[in-house]
Amino acid sequence: xxxxxxxxxxxxxxxxxxxxxxxxxxxxxxxxxxxxxxxxxxxxxxxxxxxxxxxxxxxxxxxxxxxxxxxxxxxxxxxxxxxxxxxxxxxxxxxxxxxxxxxxxxxxxxxxxxxxxxxxxxxxxxxxxxxxxxxxxxxxxxxxxxxxxxxxxxxxxxxxxxxxxxxxxxxxxxxxxxxxxxxxxxxxxxxxxxxxxxxxxxxxxxxxxxxxxxxxxxxxxxxxxxxxxxxxxxxxxxxxxxxxxxxxxxxxxxxxxxxxxxxxxxxxxxxxxxxxxxxxxxxxxxxxxxxxxxxxxxxxxxxxxxxxxxxxxxxxxxxxxxxxxxxxxxxxxxxxxxxxxxxxxxxxxxxxxxxxxxxxxxxxxxxxxxxxxxxxxxxxxxxxxxxxxxxxxxxxxxxxxxxxxxxxxxx
Amino acid sequence: xxxxxxxxxxxxxxxxxxxxxxxxxxxxxxxxxxxxxxxxxxxxxxxxxxxxxxxxxxxxxxxxxxxxxxxxxxxxxxxxxxxxxxxxxxxxxxxxxxxxxxxxxxxxxxxxxxxxxxxxxxxxxxxxxxxxxxxxxxxxxxxxxxxxxxxxxxxxxxxxxxxxxxxxxxxxxxxxxxxxxxxxxxxxxxxxxxxxxxxxxxxxxxxxxxxxxxxxxxxxxxxxxxxxxxxxxxxxxxxxxxxxxxxxxx
Numbered sequence: 001x002x003x004x005x006x007x008x009x010x011x012x013x014x015x016x017x018x019x020x021x022x023x024x025x026x027x028x029x030x031x032x033x034x035x036x037x038x039x040x041x042x043x044x045x046x047x048x049x050x051x052x053x054x055x056x057x058x059x060x061x062x063x064x065x066x067x068x069x070x071x072x073x074x075x076x077x078x079x080x081x082x083x084x085x086x087x088x089x090x091x092x093x094x095x096x097x098x099x100x101x102x103x104x105x106x107x108x109x110x111x112x113x114x115x116x117x118x119x120x121x122x123x124x125x126x127x128x129x130x131x132x133x134x135x136x137x138x139x140x141x142x143x144x145x146x147x148x149x150x151x152x153x154x155x156x157x158x159x160x161x162x163x164x165x166x167x168x169x170x171x172x173x174x175x176x177x178x179x180x181x182x183x184x185x186x187x188x189x190x191x192x193x194x195x196x197x198x199x200x201x202x203x204x205x206x207x208x209x210x211x212x213x214x215x216x217x218x219x220x221x222x223x224x225x226x227x228x229x230x231x232x233x234x235x236x237x238x239x240x241x242x243x244x245x246x247x248x249x250x251x252x253x254x255x256x257x258x259x260x261x262x263x264x265x266x267x268x269x270x271x272x273x274x275x276x277x278x279x280x281x282x283x284x285x286x287x288x289x290x291x292x293x294x295x296x297x298x299x300x301x302x303x304x305x306x307x308x309x310x311x312x313x314x315x316x317x318x319x320x321x322x323x324x325x326x327x328x329x330x331x332x333x334x335x336x337x338x339x340x341x342x343x344x345x346x347x348x349x350x351x352x353x354x355x356x357x358x359x360x361x362x363x364x365x366x367x368x369x370x371x372x373x374x375x376x377x378x379x380x381x382x383x384x385x386x387x388x389x390x391x392x393x394x395x396x397x398x399x400x401x402x403x404x405x406x407x408x409x410x411x
Numbered sequence: 412x413x414x415x416x417x418x419x420x421x422x423x424x425x426x427x428x429x430x431x432x433x434x435x436x437x438x439x440x441x442x443x444x445x446x447x448x449x450x451x452x453x454x455x456x457x458x459x460x461x462x463x464x465x466x467x468x469x470x471x472x473x474x475x476x477x478x479x480x481x482x483x484x485x486x487x488x489x490x491x492x493x494x495x496x497x498x499x500x501x502x503x504x505x506x507x508x509x510x511x512x513x514x515x516x517x518x519x520x521x522x523x524x525x526x527x528x529x530x531x532x533x534x535x536x537x538x539x540x541x542x543x544x545x546x547x548x549x550x551x552x553x554x555x556x557x558x559x560x561x562x563x564x565x566x567x568x569x570x571x572x573x574x575x576x577x578x579x580x581x582x583x584x585x586x587x588x589x590x591x592x593x594x595x596x597x598x599x600x601x602x603x604x605x606x607x608x609x610x611x612x613x614x615x616x617x618x619x620x621x622x623x624x625x626x627x628x629x630x631x632x633x634x635x636x637x638x639x640x641x642x643x644x645x646x647x648x649x650x651x652x653x654x655x656x657x658x659x660x661x
Contacts, residue, residue, distance in 0.1 A: 002529065005526055009526075012515070016513070317510065318512060321506075321523075322523070322527070323471075323498075324469070324498060324504045325498065325499060326495050326496065326499020326524050326527035328495040328496075329492070330492075331527060404472075405466050405471040408506075
């Protein structure tokens, strides 16, 4: 009996018992759908974290001054402006594996362009900041060295800020904005960055040379001239971030003359590491969700075995007849095996449809990101076929081992 | 083997069943030969061994000892697959309960042995339809068993038995589930097939049915107690008598 005939016989047998076949399939459908939906939800969560990682800029460490103790009062991060531009330069120059160390100062307030204004945050920094953040320009140019050292009245602007100040579709390059009454000419627009891990719009930003920020906008003068708000450090790909973090810590302790054992007046945050931990967590979540869903697939498989066993018993006379007219044991084995596989494959196919629909529904109504990967679908289909073979084999073998005479006489 | 071998030849065929501590000799040494073209009726009370004998020559069961040759092949020593092949090619079965596949058309039922013989679809259809024509059911080929009368179902079963051109038809109480007129009709069909050269072995417990055969073998306690040729009653004749309103012969 060739494969096509076996398949036709199997389909016929399933058609003859429509209700039972569809109920059996239901177990499979739900199992496969659950696996796909769970993997989609888990995968979506993972993808979101991964995207945040990408947004943040890869291999990024942030160093904040602060956490000092002044007269016994412990102040929070950033309370003391202990870090300087020279510290940033020293990190970049002296530590292997550091690509850039960009100093920045931060301010926030109204920015005015013509007769519109917008509350945003602005950073005084240099071009390294964009390297550290993996942040390309959408248009325009970067800061010139003279502008960075000489308090040039220029600015780079984020997409959101540009839209709020100038409206959609207007090129803001060469326009003038006022930050604390200081007119700055826009020389470039930053590419879209999206939301950060906390949901803040990262495109709502104005960047200016660090000297401009300090001398013209924030108005700091005198001895604290070179104090900065943070250093963004980008490490080389594949570098050991933990080791680099330690070396930076050591260097800064030296430079800031911190006594051994004393609290550091700075904090190093390895954001990449934090997000990677999150990613790992969401990966575990995916595996867990998938495992739970697999259990329902397993239950579906047992349902198939159960029904096939009932079917073998119920059709004993049919098996006897088939043997009487010349079916060999392996023909019977094939027939029941193919029936089980067909059940699970059709169930699997419907399960994929249901699973994809469920994933979309979750994405749509719960507003969760879901990600249906081809791997998940292959996995589910493979699992379905495997279950068909695994759970179909025992009943099929049982059928094939019936003695023709006993099968024929079976009441 | 100088003399032409019989179609079926058993020698000292034995079959024992173990029931608890007892051994039941269902067949206690049966030797018999059936020539091609014979119409043999096997009779005997229940427990006489006639069904066991039938299963043996139908290659549905294996003897405990003794030899059995069908068309020159030694079936007593074949494995299960070889026996399946013999059943497929050499033997056509007709059962009391018809044993048709439910919700399957008459044509597909008749095709069944050909499926296991790997006959291509086109040829399968043609041959099955041909046999349905032979039993007078060509116009019912797409009917399912539930849409056919008992007699028609048994004809479909006979067409199925014939479809792979077997050497032998084994009919196990073929009229047991039919009314008397339909029984005679089925016997007329079997007689017609026999007249065309088909070897038929019929197991029955009804003398009226056995009367249509040309040889009568009686079983008792696992042995043959009598084996006689007889002048068969004509089933066609019996049908005509029925049509004239005379009491049924079967």
